[in-house]
Amino acid sequence: MDAVAAASESRASELAALRTAVSPCTACRLAETRTQVVFGSGDPDAELMFVGEAPGFHEDQQGLPFVGAAGKLLERLLGEIGLTRDDVFIGNVLKCRPPGNRDPLGDEIEACQAHLFRQIELIQPRVVATLGNFATKLLSGNPTGITRVHGREQNVRLGQSEVLLYPIYHPAAALYTQAMLRVLEEDFRRLPELLGRQQAPATPVEEVLEPAHGEELGAPSTEPQLGLF
Ligand code: URA
Numbered sequence: 686m687d688a689v690a691a692a693s694e695s696r697a698s699e700l701a702a703l704r705t706a707v708s709p710c711t712a713c714r715l716a717e718t719r720t721q722v723v724f725g726s727g728d729p730d731a732e733l734m735f736v737g738e739a740p741g742f743h744e745d746q747q748g749l750p751f752v753g754a755a756g757k758l759l760e761r762l763l764g765e766i767g768l769t770r771d772d773v774f775i776g777n778v779l780k781c782r783p784p785g786n787r788d789p790l791g792d793e794i795e796a797c798q799a800h801l802f803r804q805i806e807l808i809q810p811r812v813v814a815t816l817g818n819f820a821t822k823l824l825s826g827n828p829t830g831i832t833r834v835h836g837r838e839q840n841v842r843l844g845q846s847e848v849l850l851y852p853i854y855h856p857a858a859a860l861y862t863q864a865m866l867r868v869l870e871e872d873f874r875r876l877p878e879l880l881g882r883q884q885a886p887a888t889p890v891e892e893v894l895e896p897a898h899g900e901e902l903g904a905p906s907t908e909p910q911l912g913l914f
């Protein structure tokens with residue numbers, strides 16, 4: 686077996702071990718109401734990873750991320766750039782469904798974030814596309830809302846990994862708003878170019894990380910809340 690195949694095999698088995706370790710998680714209150722942990726799915730060697738917010742009803746039932754209406758849109762957008770969900774890895778900030786699909790709470794994000802960071806460290810994607818406010822704020826470490834930062838890539842260090850972070854609108858939000866859908870489609874079309882970059886000449890972090898007044902990580906956003914599921 687060559688070195689690339691060996692690395693791929695070890696990554697897949699470490700990710701499988703992480704899945705097993707996370708499945709009985711009781712680190713937050715969501716363990717009491719979930720059907721199951723939704724670990725994430727896709728290619729352990731993916732160059733492109735998507736990070737959404739949290740499982741909804743269907744995801745909680747099936748144990749897979751983005752299998753409802755938002756997932757169908759995500760699959761269509763992927764298809765338009767020549768990819769399927771098996772070519773990428775799809776995860777979420779929270780691995781368990783918040784009751785009634787309410788927003789994630791700060792302490793739930795805190796309890797769950799180590800799982801996401803470990804996934805990123807293992808997969809080592811080149812590009813991490815954050816879907817909506819919660820993933821964007823967590824992974825950029827900045828409270829600026831998605832309306833201001835969507836479509837603006839930035840290099841970030843996440844643990845041991847240097848990735849190109851690419852915030853885009855959450856597909857569930859775009860389901861209800863035509864204007865947002867057009868922006869999401871436009872931002873999505875840049876993904877092949879970002880994946881093709883050798884050394885990403887991204888917008889310097891300082892230019893992107895300019896907090897909007899009153900926004901905080903994990904705090905209620907000043908942006909309109911959408912029925913995400
Ligand atoms: N919305 C998300 O953020 N994640 C899912 O898995 C499904 C819908």
